[in-house]
Amino acid sequence: MNTVNLAGNYVDEKSARRRAIVATVLGNGFEWFDFMVYGFFAITIAKLFFPTGNDLTSLMLSVATFGVGFLVRPFGGILIGVYSDRAGRKAALSLTILLMCAGTAIIGLAPTYSQIGMAAPCLIVFARLLQGFSAGGEMGTATAFLTEHAPKGKKAYYSSWIQTSIGFAVLLGACFGTGITLGLSTADMESWGWRIPFLSGLLIGPIGFFIRRNLEETPVFLDAEKSKTPLADVLRDYPWQAFASFAMVVLWTVCIYVILFYMPTFSVKVLKLPQSASFIAAMVGGGVITVCSPFTGWYSDKVGRKWLLGGASAAMLVLAWPLFAMIVKAPSVATLCVFQAVFGVLIAIYTGPILAALSETFPTKVLSTGLSVAYNLAVMTFGGFASLILTWLISTTGTSMAPAFYVIFAAAFSLLGVLFGYRQPKEV
Helix, strand or coil: CEEECCCCCEEEHHHHHHHHHHHHHHHHHHHHHHHHHHHHCHHHHHHHHCCCCCHHHHHHHHHHHHHHHHHCHHHHHHHHHHHHHHHCHHHHHHHHHHHHHHHHHHHHHCCCHHHHCCHHHHHHHHHHHHHHHHHHHHHHHHHHHHHHHCCCCCHHHHHHHHHHHHHHHHHHHHHHHHHHHHHCCHHHHHHCHHHHHHHHHHHHHHHHHHHHHCCCCCHHHHHCCCCCCHHHHHHHHCHHHHHHHHHHHHHHHHHHHHHHCCHHHHHHHCCCCCHHHHHHHHHHHHHHHHHHHHHHHHHHHHHCCHHHHHHHHHHHHHHHHHHHHHHHHCCCHHHHHHHHHHHHHHHHHHHHHHHHHHHCCCCHHHHHHHHHHHHHHHHHHHCCCHHHHHHHHHHHHCCCCHHHHHHHHHHHHHHHHHHHHCCCCCCC
8 A cells, every 4th residue: 555755755555664664673673782782791891991909899880880871761761752752753763873873882992991091981981871862762762653653453563573673682792792702712802802792783873874764754643643742741641651651661671681681790790600601591582582572462463462461470470589599509501591581481472562552551642752751760760770789789688589589579560560550452
């Protein structure tokens, strides 16, 4: 089917939808890859940019800097979300990828502490702020863009590709980590090898920007009523929807930032496994999520969102303790892979339909802003400093099971949000 765009040209809707998926997956995957690869190499970055003479203190400074990016995410989410709801999804998505490119370039090219002193960690902090601002606006805008392009009855399938891109980013980052740690000596990795994933990620940025700049704006956005004050509208007219969305995002956030991003550090520092083992396991988790997310999104379009969201959160609530106990009592590549595979399936079941569910909570005129506010507040609160909090908890309490408590709390909180906050439409 063809439609006419604002320039008077005919547009093939199926082709436009395919380009929308490609542009979102490529750009979102690139942004997540650049944002999370810092966490994968936190131990090395700690030595090079935050030398204190104490490994624990250096690591905590490094993971705290990882968390700094989350402090500005709500601001990025609000400002870019408002920009998206007023100027359009395409313009906002193009802006986020440029900001992420800038932050990634600074990290990949930054001189170390031994070369320029205190200016080195300052550069890393500034780069993380740029990345955080960009990531804050990406999720809400990308979700609005894909769900508005989706045909009737395929909203979750389309939006699930965002989670697929996150899984692929984890897989790609783990592949880089595995190759670097196995192929380079420790000296070479600390000298230049750790920069490879950051500089490689920069190659994707310009391609993603070019594709996004040449997309068609979503027909739903073009036809919708525009709000002059989307943030005020969300706070005044949709506070309960924003809180329910916040509650549902908490578990997603903890799964991403604890189960996927923090585990390489946990595996090395707590389980005393080689870094290559943690990356191999992360490849398993990222691969499972990449493959399974579109299927769970497609399935939720057939049967509904609520029971998939509730079932996955309940399963994680029950299984978090035994799964963490397994890797703590018998740490190995095999147990880590089982851990990541099981959680990978559960994460895919929960996150496949979640963006469609969230998009059904707000009207088009405030969709990007509402999603960005709820999502980024949850990420900042429960995800950004998860690595720092867990590193401190494990050190002070002496128990390696601290991450399990964190996941259990998140699963319980989000389960309540699903059961009492989400109102599934009659037709999904």
